[in-house]
Amino acid sequence: MPQALRFPLDADIDGLRHALWKHRIGHHYSRDQSGQVLWLIEDVQLDQARELIDKWHQGVAMTLDEPHEPVARAGSVMGALRSAPVTTLVIVMCVAVFAWQGINNIQALTALAIAPIAIEGQQLYASTLGYALSQAEIWRLFSPAFLHFSLMHLVFNLLWLWYFGRQVEVLQGRWRLLALLISGMLVSNLAQYATGTVLFGGMSGVVYALVGFVWLYSRLVPDSGFQFPAMLMVFMVGWLVLCMTPAADWLGFGNVANEAHLGGLLLGLAAGLLGSRFHPRQVVPGDKHRDIDG
DSSP, X not given: OOEEEEEOTTOOOHHHHHHHHXXXXXXXXXXXXXXXXXXXXXXXXXXXXXXXXXXXXHTSOOOOSSOOOOOOOTTSHHHHHHHOHHHHHHHHHHHHHHHHHHHHHHHHHHHHSSSOEEXXXXXXXXXXXXXXXXXXXXXXXXXXXXXXXXXXHHHHHHHHHHHXXXXXXXXXXXXXXXXXXXXXXXXXXXXXXXXXXXXXOOSHHHHHHHHHHHHHHHHHOGGGOOOOOHHHHHHHHHHHHHHXXXXXXXXXXXXXXXXXXXXXXXXXXXXXXXXXXXXXXXXXXXOSSOBOOO
């Protein structure tokens, strides 16, 4: 779990943050009514951060006394792998599947669609999910999320996945993120399949699950560290509603997996409500969330 280092609202910590990054101490910044918070990405760097904070309070040069092993920044490739390996891995898998579709689209669709399919000419022949499960093809419950049908579709989803997935992974751990990803894939895929659609795909249902989770969690627990601009929810819900109207076709977006989006969003809201009930509400001695008020 990340360490939370707290400072008063009126404290100017820009110099401290610069020193932390200079010494490759990855952190995430947030603020609320009670103060400013620096969330350390690596627990093992707490002592180094405290050393810099002590020097910041004393007004002396913020350099570490002892040499330390460099740690990659969160914004670098290695930093991403270290601070958000699950998010990074899912993104890499999506890109790999998109490359596979570029090489042999029919093969990729046949292997990853929610039910076994065959495409002959312009005709689609599909089996059922029940048949696939009877053949132990369990992966089909999740694999449609990795299919994307255009570069814009891929990039749009992966940008949001990186923005929200990394926050969940850094602030609440990879197991919480994995649970959201897996349940988001399952619920959104089943919701879309329930409409009678077999050939669909995309990570957008999972993205909406993350949106719902982060948005509600950040509202119920203001000191959670999540960053969610107020107008962003308006945009995401507006986009969801827009895609449910004929305007989506008029704008050239074609068929959109609306049920997958809605299913993912509802799942995320439920997870955010449940998860917020177990969020630690106060700092106690020995807790991992330390106050540094000076």
